[in-house]
Amino acid sequence: MDIIYLQQVRADTVIGWYDWERTQSQAVELDLEIGLPSARACVSDDLVDTIDYDKVVKHLRAVMAEKHFLLIEALAEHIAHILLHDFGAPWIKVSVTKLNILQDVGRVGVTIERGHRGS
Numbered sequence: 001m002d003i004i005y006l007q008q009v010r011a012d013t014v015i016g017w018y019d020w021e022r023t024q025s026q027a028v029e030l031d032l033e034i035g036l037p038s039a040r041a042c043v044s045d046d047l048v049d050t051i052d053y054d055k056v057v058k059h060l061r062a063v064m065a066e067k068h069f070l071l072i073e074a075l076a077e078h079i080a081h082i083l084l085h086d087f088g089a090p091w092i093k094v095s096v097t098k099l100n101i102l103q104d105v106g107r108v109g110v111t112i113e114r115g116h117r118g119s
């Protein structure tokens with residue numbers, strides 16, 4: 001399976017379990033591995049034959065500006081759902097990282113995989 005990857009995508013969102021996190025947005029970082037439904041674009045050289053990563057980033061930033069989650073797990077699940085159902089990816093690996101949210105911890109996050117990874 002061919003994979004598009006996006007690393008260290010910064011996006012602002014309101015997220016957190018505690019009340020103090022729900023009054024303002026914070027930057028989180030996304031790392032995505034997006035399975036492609038086919039390798040057609042490798043031969044056709046045509047953007048319509050693949051998943052447009054520019055559209056993915058714009059869509060996710062817009063969703064995250066609107067939608068609020070308590071847990072990074074729930075945000076990761078929502079992003080996976082969008083990639084599988086709206087963008088037609090057969091498999092997705094999503095990491096959501098919070099930056100400097102814990103004292104003396106630079107990065108904390110979650111990684112989930114959804115869908116079926118073909119060969």
Ligand SMILES: Nc1nc2c(c(=O)[nH]1)N=C([C@H](O)[C@@H](O)CO)CN2
Nearest residue numbers: 016017018021070071072073098101
């Ligand atoms: N497994 C998780 N643990 C915690 C989360 C989370 O999203 N998943 N969130 C928090 C707080 O919101 C944190 O960002 C600040 O303490 C705590 N634990």
